[in-house]
Amino acid sequence: MKVYLNGKWLDKKEAKVSVFDHGFLYGDGVFEGIRSYNCLVFKLREHIDRLYNSAQAIMLQIPLSKEEMINAILKTLIINSLKDAYIRVVVSRGEGDLGLDPRKCYGNETVVIITDKIVLYPQKLYQNGMAIVTVPTVRNIPEALNPQIKSLNYLNNILAKIEAINSGVEEALMLNHLGYVAECTGDNIFIVKKDELFTPPQYMGTLRGITRDTVLEIAKSKGIGTYENVLTRYDIYTGDECFLTGTAAEIIPVVMVDGRKIGNGKVGKITKLIMGEFRNLTKTEGIRYSL
Numbered sequence: 001m002k003v004y005l006n007g008k009w010l011d012k013k014e015a016k017v018s019v020f021d022h023g024f025l026y027g028d029g030v031f032e033g034i035r036s037y038n039c040l041v042f043k044l045r046e047h048i049d050r051l052y053n054s055a056q057a058i059m060l061q062i063p064l065s066k067e068e069m070i071n072a073i074l075k076t077l078i079i080n081s082l083k084d085a086y087i088r089v090v091v092s093r094g095e096g097d098l099g100l101d102p103r104k105c106y107g108n109e110t111v112v113i114i115t116d117k118i119v120l121y122p123q124k125l126y127q128n129g130m131a132i133v134t135v136p137t138v139r140n141i142p143e144a145l146n147p148q149i150k151s152l153n154y155l156n157n158i159l160a161k162i163e164a165i166n167s168g169v170e171e172a173l174m175l176n177h178l179g180y181v182a183e184c185t186g187d188n189i190f191i192v193k194k195d196e197l198f199t200p201p202q203y204m205g206t207l208r209g210i211t212r213d214t215v216l217e218i219a220k221s222k223g224i225g226t227y228e229n230v231l232t233r234y235d236i237y238t239g240d241e242c243f244l245t246g247t248a249a250e251i252i253p254v255v256m257v258d259g260r261k262i263g264n265g266k267v268g269k270i271t272k273l274i275m276g277e278f279r280n281l282t283k284t285e286g287i288r289y290s291l
Ligand code: PXG
Pocket: 033, 120, 157, 183, 184, 185, 186, 187, 188, 207, 208, 209, 210, 211, 212, 245, 246, 247, 248, 249
């Protein structure tokens, strides 16, 4: 496996970053997770735009133009002969000294592109649905560390994930500081109620997920009503169907939340329809490369 590191493609073993890198010392950096399906990189421009917006928000200068970044990603896929891949792009503040001051790092930004396979959840969970629980760790408040920034500091999400795992499930439902539904640790949440779709709005402390946007587009194209509404746990418990969306997880049905069976406890018909349409889109949409 070859990994892109600062303009070079190195063997996985050789691709190393300094212990003085502020990405390592402070989580000072940004990232994206992207997928390619049969030589089509799904929503690549949207992911690149979000990456550069995250960087802009933390005053991090990415040393590549967007076009250069896209070309570096495609080249990494080609070098690794990957038709279907999970792509991780990481840009950190780079090497500095043992102080927070980012000015020491200027000009040293670290850019990494890893392309690999990913299996997030067992296939059985996609067929039968998964159980999730609400966890005590509250999602970061936007006024402190805005969840729109995909920063290298994912401890908020990891703490919630640990709480979910400790409760015997794979994913956590995170509320915001007001107690409203925000999102899961690496996925957005949707419910279906009376054949319409509901998901929390961005200002609830919810990342504007690219899969989330895609699902909203799919629903609109199928004439299904979509609402970005403030949701409580009550709304989740009393939904007819529930599912999560994310680049890594794709669309995964949820059939149990905090011990409450959702709907009839089976994967719902709207969820199945959206899963199918999403699968179709990944076959036709994206930026193509050839091996
Ligand atoms: N919310 C959060 C907090 C995320 O990190 C999503 C929602 C879904 O967004 P997209 O754009 O992917 O539809 C994410 C992104 C993982 C993993 O390994 C997942 C994400 C990020 C990092 C790791 O599961 N998902």
